[in-house]
Amino acid sequence: GQQVMQIPQYQHVQEGEDFTTYCNSSTTLSNIQWYKQRPGGHPVFLIQLVKSGEVKKQKRLTFQFGEAKKNSSLHITATQTTDVGTYFCAGPPGGTSYGKLTFGQGTILTVHP
Amino acid sequence: KAGVTQTPRYLIKTRGQQVTLSCSPISGHRSVSWYQQTPGQGLQFLFEYFSETQRNKGNFPGRFSGRQFSNSRSEMNVSTLELGDSALYLCASGLAGYFEETQYFGPGTRLLVL
Numbered sequence: 575g576q577q578v579m580q581i582p583q584y585q586h587v588q589e590g591e592d593f594t595t596y597c598n599s600s601t602t603l604s605n606i607q608w609y610k611q612r613p614g615g616h617p618v619f620l621i622q623l624v625k626s627g628e629v630k631k632q633k634r635l636t637f638q639f640g641e642a643k644k645n646s647s648l649h650i651t652a653t654q655t656t657d658v659g660t661y662f663c664a665g666p667p668g669g670t671s672y673g674k675l676t677f678g679q680g681t682i683l684t685v686h687p
Numbered sequence: 688k689a690g691v692t693q694t695p696r697y698l699i700k701t702r703g704q705q706v707t708l709s710c711s712p713i714s715g716h717r718s719v720s721w722y723q724q725t726p727g728q729g730l731q732f733l734f735e736y737f738s739e740t741q742r743n744k745g746n747f748p749g750r751f752s753g754r755q756f757s758n759s760r761s762e763m764n765v766s767t768l769e770l771g772d773s774a775l776y777l778c779a780s781g782l783a784g785y786f787e788e789t790q791y792f793g794p795g796t797r798l799l800v801l
Binding site for chain 1: 720729731732735736737742745775777781784785786787789790791792793794795
């Protein structure tokens, strides 16, 4: 079945440093979604990428979807303590996949002030 | 618009018992998906309901079941609880559950099985 791998598993940064997490799927994705989960919280939708090579920005966050639609990345510029949490990528598996997302294992980001 | 609500938020049960969790989707959303989140396995899809019908199911044993009501509210049931069922159970709602839609997660029910 479809597998979505995310690296790194953990990332510790000093406040102000940049951060990047990478997501790779074993199959081509129709779209990829990114979620953030704060400690003790639930996943919150950040963004969806649909087109090959698509790049989207949200303030300090930059999201990219690979040309082959099998990989994606999230880059945070100048991290802040409010960026702490786990970042997940997720994609729908192929075929009839109502409501189902396959999630990566997530990257846990710690920001030291 | 109110978000996805889940009740109860916390639950402690013992092995062998059964549990029912409830999820109310965002108003107007008709698709409800359930996920199990554990530190070891991450987020895993349980099942999805739309118009009271289960349309999709993950790889979980038959002890895990669910249903959806005509008002789109959904419940999931876990029978004969095992220690490994301790997890955060999340439901997510969507308009119709299509792959291009965004899913909105509820706060989850944290289940501890002793």
